[in-house]
Amino acid sequence: MKNRTNVRWLTQLALLVAILLVMNYTPLGYLQVGPLSASLLSVPVAIGAMTMGPLAGAILGAAFGITSFLQAMEGKSLLSAAMFNANPAGTFVVCVVSRVLVGLCAALLFKALCKALPKQEKFCCFAGGLLTAVLNTVFFMGALVLLFYDLPYVQEAAQSMGATNALMFVVMFVGVQAVIEWIICCLVAGAVALPVRKFLKLN
Template sequence: MKNRTNIRWLTQLALLVAILLVLNYTPLGYLQIGPLSASLLTVPVAIGAMTMGPTAGAILGGVFGATSFIQALEGKSAMGSALFQVSPFGTFVVCFVARVLVGLCAGLIFKALCKALPKKEKLCCFLGGLAAPVLNTAFFMGFLVLIFYNCEYVQNLAGTLGATNAFMFIVLLVGVQAIFEWVICCLVAGAVSLPVRKYLKMN
């Protein structure tokens, strides 16, 4: 029974990793809403964290972060490439470590919600779906400001945006796009996780 459970867990994890990679390397990972482009990359991370636990969330976050760091190495991300020139280790923290923490913390928050609201699983799933993109914004921007705020590239970007302090820089850089991402991930991850969790309990 334990072997069957482990195989199922690994199979589910592999499926979510595959979905994450497809979303990351194709236009499917971005939803165009008028002039805004909302990322869906935190959706598989949130689903894994809620249906498989914090460990799976951390692994999926690590995959997300690894692809982000690779894009910085390859120069496919303008910001990532610029940050890498300033500090390769700092870029690794912003891209990879931040995303591992997103998946881990999303799973822990969901577990805490389920314990606090045992009869509100549906609400917990949608709140868990919201937690992942909010944490992604918080950790990414938090590490970015902590490590790179005083470097020339970020200061030039802050000047272009008209930001006079770190908090204003975060607000102006994130903008309305982050809110769209939060709402979309909340709805999609919550809607998918709820029936998956019920199926897993039945089997």
């Protein structure tokens, strides 16, 4: 029984990683808005975190982060290229470490939410999707500001937007695209995670 459970867990994880990679290499994964890419890769991370737990959430977050880091190496966006050229190790922290924390924390918060609201699984699933996207924005932009706020490219962007401090820069920089990410992840991840969790309970 344990072996069967492990095989199913690994199969589900592999499927979600595959979906994440397909999204990364197709227009489904990213929406280019200004100098920053609005990422939808938090959706499979959220689904894995809610249906498979903290370890799966962390692994999927790592997969998400590695794809983002590879894009920085390839210079896919002006911001990530500037970050990588200035500090490759710092870029790894922003892209990968922050996303591992997203998957891990999303799973732990979802677990706590389900424990606090045991009869509200539907609400918890949609809230979990929203939490994952919000955590992605907070951790990514938080790490970016901590490690790269003094980067000339970032300072030029802040000045061009009229941002007088780091918080204003974050709000103005992500703006509408962050809200779009949150809404999509909330709706899609919540709608998928709910029936998957019910199926797993029955099997």
